[in-house]
Amino acid sequence: MAEMQTLARPYADAVFELAEAKGELDAWSTSLAALSAIVDNEDVAALMDNPGVGDTVLAEAVIGVGAEDLNEGARNLVRLLIENDRLRLAPSIAALFEQRKAEAESRVDVRVTSAVAFSDEQQAALAKSLEKRLSRTVRLSFEQDENVIGGAVIRAGDLVIDGSLRAQLERMRTTLAH
Structure with a gap:
C-alpha cells in the first residue's frame, strides 16, 4: 500500500x-x-x-x-x-x-464511527466542535458499528479520537493494572 x-x-x-x-x-x-x-x-x-x-x-x-x-x-x-x-x-x-x-480548500473529511446514529443536532454540534479544534471546514460521514459499544471513534486524516466506551474501559483496565 x-x-x-x-x-x-x-x-x-x-x-x-x-x-x-x-x-x-x-x-x-x-x-x-x-x-x-x-x-x-x-x-x-x-x-x-x-x-x-x-x-x-x-x-x-x-x-x-x-x-x-x-x-x-x-x-x-x-x-x-x-x-x-x-x-x-x-x-x-x-x-x-x-x-x-x-488541504487547498481548508477542508477535512471526518469519519465518525458509532454504535448508534447521531441526531441532526448532534451532527451539527460535532461538526462545529471539530471545525473549531481543527481550524478547518469539516465534512462529516457517519457509519454504525455495534463493536464500538458506546461513544464514537472520530478519524480526520491521521488524527484519531477514540471516545468509545471500549477505549475508555481499556484505559481504566490499564490504569488499574499498574
Whole structure:
C-alpha cells in the first residue's frame, strides 16, 4: 500500500497542480473518481492482466467506459498511465488528489464511527466542535458499528479520537493494572 502511494504521488501532484492552475479541481475530482471506479472493475482488471491486450486497446476500452466522466486531461492521463504500466495506481492517485484538494480548500473529511446514529443536532454540534479544534471546514460521514459499544471513534486524516466506551474501559483496565 505504501509503495502504491509513493508511486502515485508524483502523478497526483502533477494532476493537482494542473487542475488548480486551470480552476478545474471539481472536474478533476469527478474524472479521477470515475477512473478509479473503472480500474477497480473486475472486467477492466482482466483486460489489464491480459498480455494479449495492447496499450491502445486498453486505453480505448477504459476511455470508452468513462467517456462521459473523463475530461480530456483525464483521457491523456489514462494513456500516460498505461504507457508507463501504472494504470493500477488510479485509485491511489484519486485519493491523494482528494487529500491535496481538501488541504487547498481548508477542508477535512471526518469519519465518525458509532454504535448508534447521531441526531441532526448532534451532527451539527460535532461538526462545529471539530471545525473549531481543527481550524478547518469539516465534512462529516457517519457509519454504525455495534463493536464500538458506546461513544464514537472520530478519524480526520491521521488524527484519531477514540471516545468509545471500549477505549475508555481499556484505559481504566490499564490504569488499574499498574
